[in-house]
Amino acid sequence: MESGLAFSTTLNNLGVSNGAxxxxxxxxxxxxxxxxxxxxxxxxxxxxxxxxERFLKS
Structure with a gap:
């Protein structure tokens, strides 16, 4: 999940113009x-x- 969030954050901030x-x-x-x-x-x-879990059991 963290890798997906990091990917979207990087994509929004930097774009994919330079792969490296x-x-x-x-x-x-x-x-x-x-x-x-x-x-x-x-x-x-x-x-x-x-x-x-305790709340759902009661």
């Missing part, structure tokens, strides 16, 4: 977003998901 620049920018965007996504996934899976 696009690839380098996409990789930089992906590596920047990945730690934030991992923190968000861990937070959601440990806090919000159990609450939603």
């Amino acid at each position: 620049d696009f690839l380098a920018s996409w990789l930089q965007t992906l590596l920047t977003a990945l730690p934030f996504a991992l923190v968000l996934i861990i937070t959601v899976s440990l806090t919000i998901k159990p609450r939603v």
Whole structure:
């Protein structure tokens, strides 16, 4: 999912006029977003998901 978001962000900001620049920018965007996504996934899976599951069971 992060790679798709990085792809669309890079595409909107840079375009595809130069493939090498696009690839380098996409990789930089992906590596920047990945730690934030991992923190968000861990937070959601440990806090919000159990609450939603308990609510749905009741």
